[in-house]
Amino acid sequence: MTISGYGDNTIDVGESWPNFRTAIYRSDTSNSDLLIELRDDQVTVASFGYSDSSWPVQGIRWLDDATQGVKEIVVSASAGWEIDLLPDAFLWNQQIDAGKTPQPEDLLLFSSQGLTFVGSQQNPSAEGIGDLMIYNACEGPCKEESTNWVFQLDPDCSSIPAVFVREVGNPFFERISPSNSGLGEQPLEVTLRPYEWLQLLTHCRWSAAPTAG
Numbered sequence: 075m076t077i078s079g080y081g082d083n084t085i086d087v088g089e090s091w092p093n094f095r096t097a098i099y100r101s102d103t104s105n106s107d108l109l110i111e112l113r114d115d116q117v118t119v120a121s122f123g124y125s126d127s128s129w130p131v132q133g134i135r136w137l138d139d140a141t142q143g144v145k146e147i148v149v150s151a152s153a154g155w156e157i158d159l160l161p162d163a164f165l166w167n168q169q170i171d172a173g174k175t176p177q178p179e180d181l182l183l184f185s186s187q188g189l190t191f192v193g194s195q196q197n198p199s200a201e202g203i204g205d206l207m208i209y210n211a212c213e214g215p216c217k218e219e220s221t222n223w224v225f226q227l228d229p230d231c232s233s234i235p236a237v238f239v240r241e242v243g244n245p246f247f248e249r250i251s252p253s254n255s256g257l258g259e260q261p262l263e264v265t266l267r268p269y270e271w272l273q274l275l276t277h278c279r280w281s282a283a284p285t286a287g
Contacts (some may be wrong), residue, residue: 077147078156085147087159092142094159098186099123100204101131102154109150110157114143122205123150124277128230131155131277132186133205165189176213181221181284183208192284193221199283205275206282210266218268221284225262231278232257237264240271247273 075094077085099122101108108131109123120141124131137144137159149155165188169175176182177194184190185202192200193212210221227235234255238247256262266272274280 075159076156077159078154079149079151080154081151083149083151085149087144087147091144091159093161095137095162096134096158096160096165096184097122097137098134098158098160098188099132100156100186101151102156104129106131106153107151108153108155111148111150112137112141112144113146113148115145119144124204127277129203129228129277129279132203133275133277134184134186134207135205136207178213179216180213181208181210183282192282199281201279201281203279204277205273206280207274208266208272208282210268210270210272217286219286220265220267221286223264223266223272223282223284225256225264225274226281227256227262227276228279229258231276233277235262235274235276235278237262238273238275239264239266240273242267242269247271 099110107125109125111118112120122135169189176191177196179194180191180197181193183192183200185206186204187202190200191197237252238249240247252262252264254260254262264272
């Protein structure tokens with residue numbers, strides 16, 4: 075389901091909400107605001123988006139169990155916006171249906187552009203704007219080992235990204251503090267063990283490339 079509009083809006087999602095597991099959001103223009111609240115009986119259970127961004131606001135968020143009682147979406151925006159609500163496995167099926175299959179050694183990167191296969195010689199890196207998530211499991215045949223992910227943020231990025239890692243067997247993301255901020259010319263580097271998840275929240279433009287840990 076796609077919801078779109080211009081400026082502030084409140085949307086009643088009714089009984090269809092539990093079918094959705096992913097939200098991709100985007101704005102039309104740079105220097106715009108887009109803030110999204112998910113509410114259950116007027117109580118905010120999740121919020122995301124950015125204000126006063128130098129780039130079009132874009133991002134992706136998983137809709138976990140804590141958001142399954144959502145009854146309405148409250149949007150605060152200064153320009154046009156769009157929210158895609160997607161069922162489980164939709165992004166994977168979308169790639170396969172389009173004839174795009176992962177190459178050996180590819181890993182999975184999720185962003186507002188959808189699902190991207192990245193890491194093999196054919197797909198060495200990815201670019202995008204806004205939040206991203208990575209699942210550190212490679213398409214076989216490959217060596218299951220730690221991966222050093224290197225993120226280069228646009229030099230105009232002025233705020234440090236929030237970085238979260240979810241270890242194998244842990245249902246929750248935990249915030250970590252990488253040694254570099256990623257601002258200016260500094261790359262942001264995060265090492266992930268096999269089957270770990272990474273969540274990087276930023277409004278900035280970025281590039282991402284994995285190397286062996």
